[in-house]
Amino acid sequence: MGTAFEKFHQYLRSRGLKLTSERKNILKKVVSIHDHFDAEELLYMLKEDGKQISRASVYRTLNLLVDSNLVEKVDFGEGRAYYEHTLGNYHHDHLICVECGKVIQFEDQVIEKRQKDICKKHKFELDYHTLNIFGRCSECNNGRREEDASTS
Amino acid sequence: MGTAFEKFHQYLRSRGLKLTSERKNILKKVVSIHDHFDAEELLYMLKEDGKQISRASVYRTLNLLVDSNLVEKVDFGEGRAYYEHTLGNYHHDHLICVECGKVIQFEDQVIEKRQKDICKKHKFELDYHTLNIFGRCSECNNGRREEDASTS
């Protein structure tokens, strides 16, 4: 758990940046959230905890955290960015219900491996990836007939 | 090629919507673009062709096209949506170079199949998916030493 701070501190130093109390508080909060969240939610949680941190700092720090690989930016196609920390979490992908918005996380080694192979084939140096599968979850799907099996 | 219009027309009818000349022109342009594009680019191309179509109509029609499965919305994490039509194109995923912005399309049946299996396991009805792999392309990668093989 201390590792996250060390990593971040190291990242900041390597760029001549500083580990301020705001950044510390943001990182502390971020690693405590074991789910995805967006910038506004994070800002709200920090305020709830009595931390007075500006919206600008939250956005700025999230960018740094993404850059330092401590946080992943995920995109659910909602026109806003979600984030999740990468600690302990092996990387995971998402099943996103277009009906109720529920997000189910999963991870699959076959797909991970296959991606690496594809990158190798294209001489592409893999950094990270995002795989989102959109559809309807089992609950929202109840009492529905199938309509199309077209797109994959 | 006429099929796209039939499909769209059918989709519109099924919703009590109309096939206007604006929608026709937008669809015609969209199917002619064999690459991804964003709303502004599309608007610009239409203007170039001498079509006077408003930004609002472009955005509105793109949403209809996505809804009717003729067009796919893809997200490169740039804070804006890209689109590509789904005609003839079997679905494809993307390798995105974070350095030069180049986008390489690929498709892999193993991954496609695996996704279907995962959905089945979660009783999730698959609609569509987006898989973006970010990293550095072979050109941008030249003369670089590898630094981290951490995240996948």
Added chain:
DNA sequence: ATGCGTGCAAATACTTTGCATGCCC
């Protein structure tokens, strides 16, 4: 004819940025 669609401009939503001041190293 009826009602959906269009264009325009304003509104909204998310994120970034300029500037004066504050604080880490």
Added chain:
DNA sequence: GGGCATGCAAAGTATTTGCACGCAT
């Protein structure tokens, strides 16, 4: 003490929406 960071508000993007008029069915 110097320079990066912060907070604020304003600016910047991307996209949506209300309204009056126009056109497809």
